[in-house]
Amino acid sequence: MGKHVTHWIGGRRHEGPAGRRGSIHNPASGEVSGTVDLAGPEEVDAAVAAAGAAFPAWRDTSLSRRVQILFRFRELLNAERDGLAAAVSAEHGKVFSDAQGEVARGLEVVDFACGIPHLLKGGFSENVSTGVDSYSILQPLGVVAGVTPFNFPAMVPMWMFPVAIACGNAFVLKPSEKDPSASLLIADLWARAGLPEGVFSVVQGDREAVDALLAHPGVAAVSFVGSTPVARHIYRTAAEHGKRVQALGGAKNHMVVLPDADLDLAADQAVSAGFGSAGERCMAISAVVAVDPVGDELVARVKERVSRLRVGPGDDERSEMGPLVTREHRDKVASYLESGVREGASLVADGRVHPVLGGGGDGFWLGPTILDHVGPEMSCYRDEIFGPVLSVLRVPDYDAAVQLVNDNPYGNGTAIFTNDGGAARRFQNEVEVGMVGINVPIPVPMAYYSFGGWKQSLFGDSHAHGTEGVHFYTRTKAVTARWTDPGSRPAGGVDLGFP
Numbered sequence: 093m094g095k096h097v098t099h100w101i102g103g104r105r106h107e108g109p110a111g112r113r114g115s116i117h118n119p120a121s122g123e124v125s126g127t128v129d130l131a132g133p134e135e136v137d138a139a140v141a142a143a144g145a146a147f148p149a150w151r152d153t154s155l156s157r158r159v160q161i162l163f164r165f166r167e168l169l170n171a172e173r174d175g176l177a178a179a180v181s182a183e184h185g186k187v188f189s190d191a192q193g194e195v196a197r198g199l200e201v202v203d204f205a206c207g208i209p210h211l212l213k214g215g216f217s218e219n220v221s222t223g224v225d226s227y228s229i230l231q232p233l234g235v236v237a238g239v240t241p242f243n244f245p246a247m248v249p250m251w252m253f254p255v256a257i258a259c260g261n262a263f264v265l266k267p268s269e270k271d272p273s274a275s276l277l278i279a280d281l282w283a284r285a286g287l288p289e290g291v292f293s294v295v296q297g298d299r300e301a302v303d304a305l306l307a308h309p310g311v312a313a314v315s316f317v318g319s320t321p322v323a324r325h326i327y328r329t330a331a332e333h334g335k336r337v338q339a340l341g342g343a344k345n346h347m348v349v350l351p352d353a354d355l356d357l358a359a360d361q362a363v364s365a366g367f368g369s370a371g372e373r374c375m376a377i378s379a380v381v382a383v384d385p386v387g388d389e390l391v392a393r394v395k396e397r398v399s400r401l402r403v404g405p406g407d408d409e410r411s412e413m414g415p416l417v418t419r420e421h422r423d424k425v426a427s428y429l430e431s432g433v434r435e436g437a438s439l440v441a442d443g444r445v446h447p448v449l450g451g452g453g454d455g456f457w458l459g460p461t462i463l464d465h466v467g468p469e470m471s472c473y474r475d476e477i478f479g480p481v482l483s484v485l486r487v488p489d490y491d492a493a494v495q496l497v498n499d500n501p502y503g504n505g506t507a508i509f510t511n512d513g514g515a516a517r518r519f520q521n522e523v524e525v526g527m528v529g530i531n532v533p534i535p536v537p538m539a540y541y542s543f544g545g546w547k548q549s550l551f552g553d554s555h556a557h558g559t560e561g562v563h564f565y566t567r568t569k570a571v572t573a574r575w576t577d578p579g580s581r582p583a584g585g586v587d588l589g590f591p
């Protein structure tokens with residue numbers, strides 16, 4: 093008997109019978125470590141009803157009180173961060189230190205949300221007309237839902253709920269069914285922090301639960317993070333049901349290396365950003381664009397570093413890279429090694445033969461892989477692989493590099509490595525990507541900026557967290573007010589003119 097993960101509805105674990113269940117794996121051993129309930133419309137109804145019931149009182153809870161609860165949640169999260177990171181590592185497979193990093197980045201959004209009184213200040217204009225004032229109020233939407241991917245089971249939900257809840261909404265989370273435990277640990281922290289029952293709920297599940305949330309009349313808005321085909325579906329379906337929606341999708345992140353770059357820095361960063369979390373990051377570098385004549389030297393330095401990477405279980409502190417999340421995903425990623433070679437790429441490092449600490453057993457292993465001389469027409473370039481496969485493309489000059497990045501349908505993150513400030517400045521201006529790094533490979537914005545890509549990496553117009561997050565989770569009301577006193581009373585009489 094392994095662990096059993098269920099829903100969190102109305103401030104407690106949901107103990108009702110489960111119609112369907114899924115398996116949770118330990119990706120390092122391949123073994124089943126537990127089961128997760130998969131919600132249908134009934135559980136979704138119950139969670140939305142509990143959230144709807146909690147919303148009016150939470151909306152009217154003073155900002156000071158909301159902030160007290162947020163600070164308590166922050167302190168508890170900080171105290172429990174290693175436990176949360178261990179749970180993430182055990183189900184996702186990423187190494188413990190990387191999971192700690194994910195929790196730390198989530199905590200930063202909680203820090204940001206603790207400043208909500210300042211963020212919810214509206215505007216005020218005195219005397220827009222004689223004796224008339226105008227002001228704006230930011231109000232919460234009601235019940236809002238978040239649907240999140242497997243790759244950051246703690247951080248990505250934390251891009252959403254700290255801001256949504258701070259703004260006065262009730263939040264229903266539908267985490268990935270592949271690594272669901274973090275969501276319940278977080279729910280427990282909220283309860284201990286004193287958040288009223290129903291303000292934060294969790295429904296475990298898959299497409300069935302998501303579709304029930306998308307169609308539910310009680311849900312006002314949906315935040316989604318995941319792959320592009322699902323993001324598109326969420327965007328269309330939620331919009332069709334009259335909901336506000338932001339849907340962050342997949343990625344193909346390019347790292348452009350100009351000939352004047354510091355090549356050791358570029359090689360270090362390409363390896364870190366390509367293989368951290370086994371490449372299962374939406375901001376992972378998956379395509380290195382080497383501008384002539386830098387290619388051969390850069391590939392040699394990347395290859396040398398890759399050969400030294402220690403691949404092993406997430407809970408072995410020697411490991412730098414863990415397994416992939418599921419067997420199916422590992423097999424799909426591995427298939428790009430074959431198709432890449434078939435389509436003309438050269439296999440410089442073969443992850444299938446990279447050693448695994450402890451032997452690897454029946455875990456979902458694939459070591460770091462480099463495909464060189466990749467062309468834009470090859471499937472290993474066109475598809476988001478989402479695994480430890482770094483493709484290297486060669487281009488003749490800067491213009492060809494930018495053209496390649498801009499022609500790609502994704503636009504999540506990108507980076508340029510150069511010592512030429514003018515080239516870097518031109519790149520930040522010309523590149524059609526939402527998050528840009530200059531000699532920084534994974535340019536994830538801090539919590540007080542907003543996270544989001546362009547093109548097929550984002551459907552909707554609001555990015556996550558930061559002020560765009562506050563904007564997404566609130567509606568603005570503009571009030572025009574006149575309080576008459578003898579001095580400001582308007583001249584009497586009816587006037588049909590447009591005011």
Ligand code: NAD
Pocket residue numbers: 239240241242243244248266267268269297298299302303317318319320322323325340341342343373374476478504544545549
């Ligand atoms: P996914 O799209 O398969 O699943 C994401 C969520 O949607 C999960 O909760 C899943 O249960 C649900 N879901 C899956 N199929 C569905 C369907 N047909 N209808 C409704 N809901 C469905 O993504 P994943 O494999 O969990 O995560 C990896 C993907 O997420 C990658 O494409 C990665 O680039 C992307 N991602 C993007 C960002 C970003 O900020 N843009 C961040 C993290 C991950």
